[in-house]
Amino acid sequence: MIRKIGTIALAALMLAACDVHKTNTAAEGYLSFDSFSLVSDDAIDLNLTKAITDAPGSYVIKIYDARGIEAGTYSYAEVQAAGFKVVLPAGDYTLEACSDPEGVPAAAFEKPVYGASAGFTITAGASTSAPELVCTLQQCKVTVGYEDKFLESVTGAGAATVEITSGHPLSYALDYKGGNPVASTSAGYFEVNNGDNTTMTVSFKGSIDGKVQKMTTRPISGIRKAQWRQITFVKKINEEGNAVFTVRIDGYIEDEELTNSLNVSFEEPIGEDPDAPKGDGGITLDFAPDCTMFTDLSAIRVPKTGTMDLRLVATVPGGVAKFTVEMASTNASFIEAVQAAGGTTLDLVHPSAESAIVFQIVPFPHGEELLGKTSIDFNLSAAQEPILAFGGTHSFTMKITDRDGCRNEIEVKMIVED
Numbered sequence: 001m002i003r004k005i006g007t008i009a010l011a012a013l014m015l016a017a018c019d020v021h022k023t024n025t026a027a028e029g030y031l032s033f034d035s036f037s038l039v040s041d042d043a044i045d046l047n048l049t050k051a052i053t054d055a056p057g058s059y060v061i062k063i064y065d066a067r068g069i070e071a072g073t074y075s076y077a078e079v080q081a082a083g084f085k086v087v088l089p090a091g092d093y094t095l096e097a098c099s100d101p102e103g104v105p106a107a108a109f110e111k112p113v114y115g116a117s118a119g120f121t122i123t124a125g126a127s128t129s130a131p132e133l134v135c136t137l138q139q140c141k142v143t144v145g146y147e148d149k150f151l152e153s154v155t156g157a158g159a160a161t162v163e164i165t166s167g168h169p170l171s172y173a174l175d176y177k178g179g180n181p182v183a184s185t186s187a188g189y190f191e192v193n194n195g196d197n198t199t200m201t202v203s204f205k206g207s208i209d210g211k212v213q214k215m216t217t218r219p220i221s222g223i224r225k226a227q228w229r230q231i232t233f234v235k236k237i238n239e240e241g242n243a244v245f246t247v248r249i250d251g252y253i254e255d256e257e258l259t260n261s262l263n264v265s266f267e268e269p270i271g272e273d274p275d276a277p278k279g280d281g282g283i284t285l286d287f288a289p290d291c292t293m294f295t296d297l298s299a300i301r302v303p304k305t306g307t308m309d310l311r312l313v314a315t316v317p318g319g320v321a322k323f324t325v326e327m328a329s330t331n332a333s334f335i336e337a338v339q340a341a342g343g344t345t346l347d348l349v350h351p352s353a354e355s356a357i358v359f360q361i362v363p364f365p366h367g368e369e370l371l372g373k374t375s376i377d378f379n380l381s382a383a384q385e386p387i388l389a390f391g392g393t394h395s396f397t398m399k400i401t402d403r404d405g406c407r408n409e410i411e412v413k414m415i416v417e418d
Contacts, residue, residue: 158206
């Protein structure tokens with residue numbers, strides 16, 4: 001009997017304790033929105049002049065308790081109603097506002113999301129005014145562009161890819177229409193997923209000078225909210241006179257070339273690209289119709305006397321995008337002279353300054369005016385006198401790429417009898 005009474009008393013004490021706990025946690029206060037203000041700051045980079053506007057009624061207002069559990073969701077239009085207030089248990093809370101009810105996506109085109117948050121405390125039996133919120137861009141904005149020199153090397157479709165959250169890249173298409181590259185002007189918006197340690201990777205894959213090639217950066221640091229990263233692909237000429245491709249990233253916060261963060265290089269494609277253009281595009285090289293001195297491009301015997309008539313016509317229906325000449329010879333002196341003039345590969349569209357020596361021996365047409373041409377006349381008659389100084393067989397392999405990415409290689413051999 002005593003044990004039973006003790007058990008009943010213990011149960012009564014436990015119930016009493018529970019009632020006290022409920023009374024403490026059930027103490028309530030009020031969150032008042034009478035003087036609440038919600039505005040949106042559209043400026044990218046908070047150091048710029050603010051462009052503050054009233055937030056629309058569609059903005060979503062959420063309340064979270066100290067444990068991160070949602071305690072209420074409302075539209076801004078709702079809380080703007082006169083006398084609107086929320087009854088909440090006493091404690092600490094966070095008030096959040098967001099322009100998108102679904103929150104911030106990992107990555108999306110043309111979908112900026114603005115938001116803000118602030119803490120507040122509810123005191124039992126008291127009214128607390130909701131904190132004012134200024135919503136700013138919650139993502140990093142990224143656009144992609146190309147300098148003209150880079151676009152001149154583009155010979156087919158491609159795309160730039162930007163990724164911040166793994167598995168959620170955005171692809172910025174570089175279309176190729178009628179022999180002309182057309183870049184996407186869309187703005188991508190990316191979630192800043194790791195605070196100050198958030199990084200971004202940029203890559204490009206496309207047809208460059210007739211080859212499908214790829215360039216990729218190391219992770220780029222300093223990615224932040226309310227930031228605009230402007231990515232520009234650039235073609236440069238290095239100290240050796242070779243074309244190199246790099247990425248410049250400008251932002252309103254850091255308006256400079258981020259050379260320390262980049263490691264850009266081209267990689268040869270593995271295997272044949274299924275999207276690569278097929279065929280030679282009708283590219284041909286032949287003697288001019290009224291040039292009857294020779295009949296075989298692979299056996300042009302340079303006359304030692306008289307006047308040589310050597311005129312050729314290159315036909316490129318798709319328009320010239322790249323035109324190079326690979327030179328070889330059985331005469332070591334000829335090769336030495338060519339090497340001194342910048343090497344055995346001659347870029348007719350973008351020739352180096354050293355190439356002027358070669359053009360004095362073999363007067364190939366050259367210069368950026370060749371770009372887009374569908375027919376090019378070669379009058380190599382003046383090559384007769386200088387090339388007679390080099391006995392042997394001299395090979396000139398013409399490598400032509402049109403603006404559709406089609407390619408053809410045609411060898412021309414000039415023979416000088418010893």
